[in-house]
Amino acid sequence: MSDTLLDEKAEGEQLKLAAGGAWVAKNAAMLETQIDHAARQNAGAKRVDIDMAGIQRLDTFGAWLLERLVRSFTARGCQTNVTGLAEDYRALMDEVHNVKLDAMPHRRANSLAYAMESIGITMVSVGTSIASIVNLFGAVVVALLRVMAHPRSFRFTSMVHQLDNVAWRAVPIILLITFLIGCIIAQQGLFHFRKFGADVYVVDMVGILVLRELGVLIVAIMVAGRSGSAYTAELGSMKMREEIDALRTMGFDPIEVLILPRIAALIIGVPILTFLGSMAALYGGGLVCWLYGGIDPDIFLSRLKEAIALNTFQVGMIKAPFMALIVGVVACVEGLAVKGSAESLGLQTTASVVESIFLVIVLDGLFAIFFASIGM
Amino acid sequence: MAQQPKSNRKDVVIEVRDVVAGFGSHVVLNHVDLDVYRGEVLGFVGGSGAGKSVLMRTIIGLIHKRQGTIKVFGTDMGAATDAERRAVERRWGILFQQGALFSSLTVKENLEFPVREYLNLSQRLLDELAVAKLEMVGLDASVCDKFPSELSGGMTKRVALARALALDPEIVFLDEPTSGLDPIGAGDFDTLIATLQRTLGLTVFMVTHDLDSLHTVCDRIAVLADGKVIAAGPMETMLASEHPWLKAYFHGKRARLAEPSRK
Numbered sequence: 001m002s003d004t005l006l007d008e009k010a011e012g013e014q015l016k017l018a019a020g021g022a023w024v025a026k027n028a029a030m031l032e033t034q035i036d037h038a039a040r041q042n043a044g045a046k047r048v049d050i051d052m053a054g055i056q057r058l059d060t061f062g063a064w065l066l067e068r069l070v071r072s073f074t075a076r077g078c079q080t081n082v083t084g085l086a087e088d089y090r091a092l093m094d095e096v097h098n099v100k101l102d103a104m105p106h107r108r109a110n111s112l113a114y115a116m117e118s119i120g121i122t123m124v125s126v127g128t129s130i131a132s133i134v135n136l137f138g139a140v141v142v143a144l145l146r147v148m149a150h151p152r153s154f155r156f157t158s159m160v161h162q163l164d165n166v167a168w169r170a171v172p173i174i175l176l177i178t179f180l181i182g183c184i185i186a187q188q189g190l191f192h193f194r195k196f197g198a199d200v201y202v203v204d205m206v207g208i209l210v211l212r213e214l215g216v217l218i219v220a221i222m223v224a225g226r227s228g229s230a231y232t233a234e235l236g237s238m239k240m241r242e243e244i245d246a247l248r249t250m251g252f253d254p255i256e257v258l259i260l261p262r263i264a265a266l267i268i269g270v271p272i273l274t275f276l277g278s279m280a281a282l283y284g285g286g287l288v289c290w291l292y293g294g295i296d297p298d299i300f301l302s303r304l305k306e307a308i309a310l311n312t313f314q315v316g317m318i319k320a321p322f323m324a325l326i327v328g329v330v331a332c333v334e335g336l337a338v339k340g341s342a343e344s345l346g347l348q349t350t351a352s353v354v355e356s357i358f359l360v361i362v363l364d365g366l367f368a369i370f371f372a373s374i375g376m
Numbered sequence: 377m378a379q380q381p382k383s384n385r386k387d388v389v390i391e392v393r394d395v396v397a398g399f400g401s402h403v404v405l406n407h408v409d410l411d412v413y414r415g416e417v418l419g420f421v422g423g424s425g426a427g428k429s430v431l432m433r434t435i436i437g438l439i440h441k442r443q444g445t446i447k448v449f450g451t452d453m454g455a456a457t458d459a460e461r462r463a464v465e466r467r468w469g470i471l472f473q474q475g476a477l478f479s480s481l482t483v484k485e486n487l488e489f490p491v492r493e494y495l496n497l498s499q500r501l502l503d504e505l506a507v508a509k510l511e512m513v514g515l516d517a518s519v520c521d522k523f524p525s526e527l528s529g530g531m532t533k534r535v536a537l538a539r540a541l542a543l544d545p546e547i548v549f550l551d552e553p554t555s556g557l558d559p560i561g562a563g564d565f566d567t568l569i570a571t572l573q574r575t576l577g578l579t580v581f582m583v584t585h586d587l588d589s590l591h592t593v594c595d596r597i598a599v600l601a602d603g604k605v606i607a608a609g610p611m612e613t614m615l616a617s618e619h620p621w622l623k624a625y626f627h628g629k630r631a632r633l634a635e636p637s638r639k
Contacts, residue, residue, distance in 0.1 A: 025544050029496050059544040060576070064508050065501075091575040099508045101517065340525020341479030 006034045008042070015045040017069075020054040023062025031065050039072040048073050053084030060092065067096045129333070129355070136255075136333045140263060143256045159261035159268075166227040167269030171276060173226070178218055178277035182210060182284030190293040199293055203300055204307035206285035211312045215278030217364055220323035223270055224356040228331035231262055232352035235335025236345045244336070263328035270324035271317055278316060311376050319367050323360050330356040387414040388447075389547060389579050390435060395444035397427075397434050404430045406603030407444070412547075417573055417580040419594035421625065426600050428583045429473075432549055435581075436470060437461070448547070466494060468547040469540030473555065475532040477524035483510070483535050484520040490542045509538040512575075514568055530561040534568075541572065550582040554589055562586060566593050587626075599625075 005027060007018040017038060023031060042048075050069070055062070066082070073080045085093065147154045189202035235258065238244050244254050282304070289295040295303075334352035338345050390412035397405040404427035412418050422428045433439045435446055437453060446453045448464050456464070477486050487506040491497065497505075507517045513534040524532060533553060540548050553569065554562035566586075570593045573580055584590065590597055591611060598608040601621050607614065614626050 025491075025495055028501065029498075032498060032501050060508065060512075060541075061505065061544060064505055068504065088577070091571075095512055095575055096508055099504075099511045101504060101507055341523060343480035 005031050006038055008038055010042060010045070013044070013046040015042045015048045016051070017048065018051045018054055019066075022057045023055050023065065024057050024059045025061045028061040028065065031062065035065050035069045039069060043076065045073070046078050048078055048080045050080065050082045051084050052082060052086075058086075058089045058092065060096070063089065063092045063096045064099070067093070067099070129337075129351075132333050132337070133329055136259070136336070137329050139255045140259060140329065143253060143260050147256065147260065153256070155257060155261045158257075159264050162262050162265035163269055165230070166223065166265055167272055170223065170226060170269075170273060174219055174222055174273050174277050175280045177222060178210075178215060179280040179284040181214060181218055182206065182281030183288045185209060185214070185281075186285035186288035187292055190289065194293075200295065200299070200303055202285075202289060202293065203295070203303040206282065206289075207304050207308045208312055210278050210281040210285065211308060212315045213364065213368075215281055216274045216316045216319050216323060217360070218281075219270060219274045219277045219320070220327060220360045221357050223266065223273065223324070224327045224331075224360060225353055227266065228327045228356050229349050229353050231328070231331035232335040232338075232349045233345065235259075235332060236338030236348055239336060239338045240340060240345065259328075259332045262332065263325065266324040266328040267321045270327075271320040274316060274320040278313075315367075315371055315376055319364065322363060322367075326359045326363055327356045330359060388412070389414050389449055390581065391445075391447040392431070392435065393445045393447075395431075395434060395446060396442045397430060397439055398442070403603060405434065405441075408600070408603070408605055410598055410605050410608070412579060412581055413596075414546075414579055415577060416595040417569070417582060417593050419590045419597045420581065420583045420600065421585065421590065421597060422600035423621075424585075427603065428600055429551055431600065432551060432581065432583055436468070436549060437465075466543060467545055468549065469543065469545035470549045471533070471536050471540045471551060471553055473551040475524065475536035477532065477536055477539065479524050482521050482523055483527070486524070486535065487539050487542055490539070494543060505542075509541055510535070512541070512572065513538045514564065529556050530558075530565075533557065533565065537568070537572075541576070544576065545578070547579045547581060550580060550584075552583055552585065554584065554586045559588075562588065563592075569593055 005019065005021045005023065007020065009016040009018070021027065050066070052058075052066070058066075070080050070082065082093075186202055186206050189205050190199060193199055193202050193205075235244070238258070244258070247254050247257060286297060286300045289300050290297055331352045334348040334355070338348045388411050390410070392408055392410040395405055395408045396403065408431060410431070420428050420431070430439060434441050435448070435453075441454070449467065451460055451464050453461065453464065477483075478489065481489065484503065484506045487509055488502045491502060491505065506520065510516060510519065515531065515534055515538070519527070519531065519535070524535070527535060533556075537548075537550075537553070540550075550569070554565050557565060566589050569580060569582070572578060573593075580593075582589070582594065594611070596608065596610055597614050599606050599614070599622060606619060607617055607622060614622055617623070617626075
């Protein structure tokens with residue numbers, strides 16, 4: 001293998017360089033070091049002759065490196081001649097000769113300023129995302145009023161289709177998860193309450209916890225992960241393929257056609273799922289109380305009847321549609337915020353799930369304060 | 377089949393023999409034969425859905441053939457080992473119809489990606505080469521930090537061509553390079569392909585519908601119809617042919633508009 005891609009011979013102030021071998025992509029790394037070496041070593045040269053007759057092949061990589069060598073010499077004011085270049089390569093050399101590097105944007109070096117800037121960008125984006133949630137919420141209300149004025153324009157088929165996706169198909173997984181949560185709470189309660197001989201209060205705990213808080217919270221989080229992410233991805237890829245713009249130009253309001261049926265499906269679906277989920281959790285709790293704690297189903301039921309009132313159940317169910325609204329609006333806002341790239345679709349979907357779970361929990365806290373203050 | 381009389385004198389870089397390919401029960405390519413010679417620009421035409429893209433994708437290995445052999449640079453792609461395949465893949469570049477730029481990378485990163493993976497070069501050289509490639513396709517360094525979604529259709533095609541050329545390939549496959557460009561943009565793109573073909577000594581395999589491209593840049597034209605290559609040869613052969621599909625294609629209403637442009 002010929003290592004000498006570039007041979008140097010200095011004669012006083014005149015430098016003679018002879019090229020050899022293949023000046024191609026494969027040898028580019030080696031060639032770059034030899035060229036930079038030659039340019040550095042012979043900083044004092046006044047006249048440089050580069051003889052290219054010995055090369056076997058030349059491609060863009062080699063041509064650019066030759067151009068870089070010539071430029072580094074001419075920049076120092078020394079006269080540079082390239083000789084012996086085959087006529088075939090003339091066009092290629094002309095092409096690289098015209099390359100201008102000055103326009104290349106340089107990356108900022110100041111990392112502190114960069115960090116500050118990214119914090120600023122994040123804060124602004126939090127602000128804009130809150131604004132766009134409020135904005136879309138308003139648009140949905142307007143669309144809803146318009147639909148109420150002309151009920152026939154409501155996309156009923158679309159809503160039923162969405163209801164099938166977000167509610168009916170979610171039933172098995174919601175039942176399974178809430179059942180397991182019910183089992184776990186009852187088991188943990190029995191384990192610890194037994195120390196005080198207060199086994200039977202487990203029924204109170206399971207009943208109140210599941211009906212007031214856990215049933216609706218688990219369902220809302222599951223729906224955010226399962227259907228919210230799907231909404232964001234669907235709307236996002238529609239946005240990427242300009243389907244939403246197409247709808248708009250045909251005179252349809254995307255909010256009315258795409259978003260209203262989706263949010264309506266969630267508002268109907270989530271309370272149903274919450275009811276089913278709460279029942280499954282109570283069933284799981286009862287089963288564990290019977291099998292693990294020795295509390296008969298009869299005793300469990302009569303104890304449960306004493307422990308909970310209708311308002312315990314109401315508290316959970318009232319929250320469900322609001323949770324659904326939050327999940328739906330956040331998912332749609334994030335979906336519409338998708339830009340051209342695949343990466344942006346992924347980012348918005350993640351943001352949709354994280355934001356809606358966060359907001360669902362915040363909302364739950366606000367409801368807890370509200371219900372406590374009205375004595376429910 | 378129209379065979380080139382001087383074919384045995386030329387260097388064949390892609391040799392397609394008796395290739396059958398299709399989807400399910402639908403046979404798209406029915407015993408196709410085709411030769412591509414070194415240093416030529418081959419225009420590959422055929423009706424929509426005739427299987428032009430299928431043949432291109434079969435050659436580059438994205439679709440599995442059911443029968444036949446495909447040799448690229450003399451390597452039988454069906455029988456090649458992974459290492460042999462990679463060696464061939466490094467010597468070709470592909471311009472997909474929609475550009476297929478990586479949407480999460482900037483223009484510069486898109487151009488540097490294949491080079492970075494195959495060669496161990498300094499960041500400075502990578503950056504300079506990216507700019508050089510951009511200038512070759514008629515853009516400049518100002519688009520370096522843009523993302524593909526911020527580019528216009530013509531710019532996307534140019535960047536995609538620059539990426540196809542990133543490793544200085546010997547063959548470039550172009551899938552409808554001028555589709556979606558305005559006539560001026562398409563004309564510029566034709567000139568660009570012709571210039572690059574001359575400067576870099578490329579072999580170009582171009583799937584196209586654009587009669588202007590066929591007239592101005594293609595050395596030879598191959599026609600796919602009914603799952604076979606029904607004709608291959610220079611424009612004059614096509615114009616002289618009596619085959620009904622060729623007559624309709626090259627002497628149709630749009631062809632007459634395109635013809636004067638070459639004179």
